[in-house]
Amino acid sequence: MMKRDFLRRAGFLVAAALFAVAVNAQETGGALKLTLDDALKIALSENPTIKVAEQQIEVKKISKDEAWQALLPSADFSGTIQYTVLAAVMKLNGMEFKMGQDNTSTWNGQIQVSLPLFAPTVYATMNLTKSDLDNAVEQSRSSKLDLVNQVTKAYYQVILAQDSYDVLCKSLEQAEKNFNVVKSLYELGGTSEYDKISAEVQLRSLNPTVIQARNAVTLAKLQLMILMGMDPETEIVVEGSLEDYEDRLYVESLTAADYSLENNTNMRQLKNNETMLNQTLRVQKMNFLPTLALAGTYSFQSLYNDNWNVGEYTWAKSSSIVLSLSVPIFRMGNFTKLRSTKLQISQLSQNIDYTEKQLGMQVRSYVDNMKANAEQVASNREAIEQAEKGREIASKRYEIGKGTILELNNSEVQLTQAKLTYSQSIYNYLAAKADLDKVLGKEEGIPAAGNE
Numbered sequence: 001m002m003k004r005d006f007l008r009r010a011g012f013l014v015a016a017a018l019f020a021v022a023v024n025a026q027e028t029g030g031a032l033k034l035t036l037d038d039a040l041k042i043a044l045s046e047n048p049t050i051k052v053a054e055q056q057i058e059v060k061k062i063s064k065d066e067a068w069q070a071l072l073p074s075a076d077f078s079g080t081i082q083y084t085v086l087a088a089v090m091k092l093n094g095m096e097f098k099m100g101q102d103n104t105s106t107w108n109g110q111i112q113v114s115l116p117l118f119a120p121t122v123y124a125t126m127n128l129t130k131s132d133l134d135n136a137v138e139q140s141r142s143s144k145l146d147l148v149n150q151v152t153k154a155y156y157q158v159i160l161a162q163d164s165y166d167v168l169c170k171s172l173e174q175a176e177k178n179f180n181v182v183k184s185l186y187e188l189g190g191t192s193e194y195d196k197i198s199a200e201v202q203l204r205s206l207n208p209t210v211i212q213a214r215n216a217v218t219l220a221k222l223q224l225m226i227l228m229g230m231d232p233e234t235e236i237v238v239e240g241s242l243e244d245y246e247d248r249l250y251v252e253s254l255t256a257a258d259y260s261l262e263n264n265t266n267m268r269q270l271k272n273n274e275t276m277l278n279q280t281l282r283v284q285k286m287n288f289l290p291t292l293a294l295a296g297t298y299s300f301q302s303l304y305n306d307n308w309n310v311g312e313y314t315w316a317k318s319s320s321i322v323l324s325l326s327v328p329i330f331r332m333g334n335f336t337k338l339r340s341t342k343l344q345i346s347q348l349s350q351n352i353d354y355t356e357k358q359l360g361m362q363v364r365s366y367v368d369n370m371k372a373n374a375e376q377v378a379s380n381r382e383a384i385e386q387a388e389k390g391r392e393i394a395s396k397r398y399e400i401g402k403g404t405i406l407e408l409n410n411s412e413v414q415l416t417q418a419k420l421t422y423s424q425s426i427y428n429y430l431a432a433k434a435d436l437d438k439v440l441g442k443e444e445g446i447p448a449a450g451n452e
Contacts, residue, residue: 031236031237032234032236032237033236036152039151039224040151040152042229042230043147043151043227043228044147044148047229048229049143056139057140060129060133060136061133063132063133064130064132064133066129067129068126070116070119070125071122073115074113074115075113076114077109077110077111079108079110080107080108081105081108082105082108083106084100084102084103084104084105084106085102087102088100100304103306104303104304106302106303106305107305107313108300108301109301110297110300111297111298112296113295114295115293115294115295116291116293117292117294118290119291119292120286121283121289121291124282124286127279128280128283131272131275131276134272138265139269142265142269145438145441145443146438147227148437148438149434149435150227152430153430153434154224155224155238156242156427156434157220157223158220158224158238159240159241160242160423160427161217162238162241163241163242163423164213164420164423165213165214165217168209168210169210171206171416172207172210175199175206178202179203181398182195182199182405190401194405195405198406202412221238224238241423242423242430243423246426249373249377249426250374252433259367260440261360261363261439263440263441263442263443266359267355267359270352270355274345277344277348278345280341281341284341285338287334290325290328292325294321294323294324295321295322295323296322297321297322298317298318298319299319300315300316300318301316302314362439363439363440366433366435366436366439367436370429370432370433370436373428373429374429380418380421381422383418383421383422384418384419384422386418387418388415390411391412391414391415395408
């Protein structure tokens with residue numbers, strides 16, 4: 001009986017172990033591993049902001065088609081049916097004339113085809129809608145640049161949070177080792193109770209910090225997934241550490257960079273707006289020119305029908321061709337619109353100059369931040385090496401009874417701080433580089449967008 005119970009329990013434990021392994025393998029296999037390129041591709045295809053911007057381009061394409069379609073012939077049909085219950089009577093010189101017949105119907109129909117021969121306003125509007133489409137394409141590019149900037153920094157933020165969490169976990173592990181050493185010495189009478197309490201306080205004080213760091217990793221991943229347009233419940237894995245980017249800092253610092261604002265999306269949009277205002281001014285000037293149109297009309301009419309048998313009606317038919325010329329002589333609103341548009345062009349020109357100066361200042365600020373953080377990375381790397389030596393020395397001194405628990409705790413705090421500062425300086429460099437790329441309008445990772 002005991003043997004049977006033992007076998008049942010053993011079988012249950014084996015099944016539970018196999019189930020746990022299967023679940024763990026499924027969870028690991030189900031996690032989405034992300035590189036920065038993967039994150040950017042998903043974001044550019046799934047983020048709602050990008051989809052709206054692409055739809056706006058389609059709207060502007062339709063508006064462009066509407067502009068040139070105004071030059072195509074247009075055809076209209078109009079028809080009326082009038083039923084006379086009691087015809088009017090006109091009296092003239094003592095005589096009466098009845099204007100129609102009572103209880104009869106009159107049918108009228110007309111087909112008109114018109115064609116603009118000379119429409120200067122339409123020609124100018126066609127150029128305006130083309131520039132409007134170009135501006136929509138640039139606005140879509142601006143949305144993509146902004147999204148790439150946000151996703152890039154969010155991706156680096158996840159790595160920074162993971163690195164910080166790893167550093168604090170190792171610090172917690174080392175604090176636990178220190179506590180075990182101090183506790184052993186205390187039990188052997190080799191150290192004081194104060195040292196034991198200090199080591200335990202150091203260990204316990206790290207627990208909340210580690211929990212906060214773990215939550216920071218979760219929040220950073222959540223922010224990245226939202227920017228990517230993914231389900232927040234999706235599990236993602238971001239591999240690597242900020243240390244992997246250290247060599248990139250030195251390579252970029254030795255590479256000659258072009259800080260031209262030619263591809264800056266704000267400058268492009270401002271210049272597109274300037275072009276559109278100039279074209280609007282041209283459209284308004286075209287309102288002073290004459291327009292010429294050709295129209296053809298075909299009419300048919302049937303009078304005084306006393307029944308509803310349309311097939312037996314007698315129809316009178318006529319046709320005509322009309323060439324119409326419209327010459328504007330005076331319209332005060334046209335002059336007012338011209339003055340308003342010229343003032344807007346002047347304002348926009350000043351805004352372009354001011355924006356260019358501001359962007360130049362931003363570029364200088366980002367470049368200076370990158371240089372400063374690149375220098376700090378090298379210094380922080382040396383600080384980590386010195387802090388590791390210091391911790392090793394403090395540990396040995398304490399073990400042989402020449403050091404204090406305060407020295408041991410301080411050495412661990414200094415090492416942790418050095419590692420966190422090192423990771424932060426690399427992140428600051430990468431974030432400044434991402435902001436600089438956005439200002440310069442660099443399109444790495446962005447699919448080309450253009451009008452058809």
